[in-house]
Amino acid sequence: MQQPRYRIETAVEATRIFAFAGIGLVVVLVLLPFFAGRGLVQDLIFVFYMLALAQLWNLLAGYAGLVSVGQQAFVGLGGYMLFAFTVYGGIDPLLAIVLAGVVAFLLAFPTALVVFRLRGAYFAIGTWVVAEVYRLVFAQVKPLGGGTGTSLSVGVINGLFGIDFLREVFGLRTSLARDMVMYWTALALAVGTVLVVYFLLRSRRGLGLAAIRDSEVAAESVGVDSFRTKLWVYVLTAGITGMVGALIYLQTARISPDAAFSVLQWTAYVIFIVVIGGIGTIEGPIVGVLIFYLLQNYLAGFGTWYLILLGALAIVIMLFAPSGIWGYVSARFNLVLFPLRRRLVRLNTEKVDSGE
C-alpha cells in the first residue's frame, strides 16, 4: 500500500492574486507623487509611518507577547539622533535616518536588560517608565534644545539627498522635491517593515515565535530559546522604530521632548490601529491604519470627543471582536493576503486506512 504523502502549504487562492496586486499597488504608490496633489502626498507620508509603527508594535505584542506601551522611547530617540547627526555631525539626513536606527538598535540592548526583568502587564508599564527616563534625559540635553525643543534649519532639510536631482531633471520646486524624497523614504520604510515582518515570521525564528506565542513552556521544551527570540524581536523592532522616528522628525523639522516621547501619539494611536484592524496578523495594521486615517481626517476636529470615541471603539472591539476587523473578514471569506499559517495538504487521494 501507498503511504499518504503531504506537503506544507501556506497560501490560499486569494494569496497568489494578491501577490501580483500588491506589487502593482506599490508601483502605483511609487509613481503617485508625480500626479497627486501635495496634500495627499503629505497625508500618505503620515499613513506610511503610522503603518510602519503599527506593524512593529503588532510584531512585538501580537507575535512575541511583548506588550509595550513604551515604543515612544525609540521614536523620540530616533528623532533626537536625527537632529544630533544632521545639526552637529553634518551628515546627510537620509544617512542620519539609518544611523539613528543603529543607535536605537544598540540602546535597545541595555533597555531590554531592565524591562525584560518584568513580565506580562508589568513589562508594559516598565517600558513606559523607560520611555519617561528617555524623555527626562533628553529634556536635560541643552544642545538639543532642552525642555523646550529645537528646530532643523531649512539648509539641513534642503540638503536632503536627491532634491537637487529632482529639481534639475523634473524642474520641480524645492518644497515639492523635498516632499517627494520624504514620501519615498516613508514608503520604503513602510513596505520594508511589512516585508521584514513577513519574512521574519516565515523564517525558522518566526516559527519559534509562533510556538512561544501558543505555549512558551512547550516551545522551550523542543529547543526554542524563548529569551533570545524575544530579545531579537525587541531590538530589531527598536531599530526600525528609531528609523521611523528619525523620518517623522525630519518631516516635522521641529522636536521637543513632550512631543517626541508622547505616549498618546506614538503608542496609544498605534495600539488603536492594531486592535481595530486585527492584532496578530500583518493585514490587520494595514486595515487599521486606513480606518484611523479616515477617522482622523473627519473627526479630529472634535478633539476630546474624537479621542473618547477612539478609546471606546478599541474597548468594544477588544471585548466583542478581539481579532479585529481583519479577523472577521478573513474568517468570513477565507482571505489570507500574507500567508503565515502552515497547513498540511495531502497529495495522493487513495484511502490509507484500508490496509493493515
Added chain:
Amino acid sequence: MNGWLNILIQGTLLGGLYALFAIGLSLIFGIMRLVNLAHGDLIVLAAFVILAVMTSFGVDVLTALAISLPVMFAVGFVLQYVILNRTLGRDILPPLLVTFGFSIIIQNGLQEAFSADSQRLSAGAIETASIQLGGGLAVGVMPLLTLLTAIGVIFALNALFYWAPLGRAFRATSDDPMTAQLMGIDNRRIFAIAMGIAMIVTAIAAFYLGIRANFDPSIGPARLIYAFEAVIIGGLGSLWGTLIGGIILGVAQTIGAHINPEWQILAGHVAFLVILLLRPRGLFPRAFD
C-alpha cells in the same frame, strides 16, 4: 546634617502619598492579577468627583470626601462587574488594552467636563500648618496625616483580609479562583467588591493629592507610574512592602529635587531601575506574577 535629615523626613512623608496611590493597584493585582492602566486616571477622576461635590453642594472637603467614597466604590464595582470581568483570563492583552482605552476616555472625558485648567481642593488653614520638631526641623500637618492615613489603610485592609469572611473570600479567589468558585464564592462579585474597595483607597489618595498640589485631567499617567514603581520596589503581594516602596520613591525624588529641581522625577525613576536590576522581585516579594 540637618539638611539631609530634613530631606529624609520630607521624602518619607511624600512616600505616604505614593503608597496611597499604589495600594489600590497592589490590591487588585493581588486579588485578580489585573494590572489597571487607568489607575492613575481613576485617582484624578476621584479628585474631580470630590471637587464637584464641594462646589455643587457647598460642603467642606472632608464632607465631600465622605460623600465621594460610596460614589467611587460604585464606580469601581460597576466598572469591574460590567466590563473588566469580561477581560480576565490567560491572555494579558484584553485587560491591558481595555484599561488603556479607559485611561484615554477618562482623561478626555474629564477635560470635556472640567476643562484642562489646574484645580485644587482647599482645606483651609490646615494646608499650611506645621509641627516644629526642634533643631530647625518641621513637618507639615497634611503630609504627616497622609503618611498616617496610608499606614491606617494598610492596617484596615490587612484586618479585612485576615479576620473578615470577605477577606477570606478575597484570599481564596486570589490563591485558586476555580476552587473558590466550587466552594460557592461568586468570583465576579468578589472581584467587583475588590475593585470598589480599591476605588475607596483611590478616593482617599485623591483627597490628599488634591490638597497637596494642583491637578488637571492630564496628570493621571504619571500617578500610575509612581504607583507602579512603589509596588515593584516593595515586591508584589505585600502591602507593607508597597508602603516601603512608596517611601523609597519619595526619598529618592526629594534627594533628586534637592540636587537640581529638574531631576526630581528622574531621580525616582533611576532609583526604581536600580532596584529592579539588583532585586528583580522587589525588596519584600510575596507573590509570583
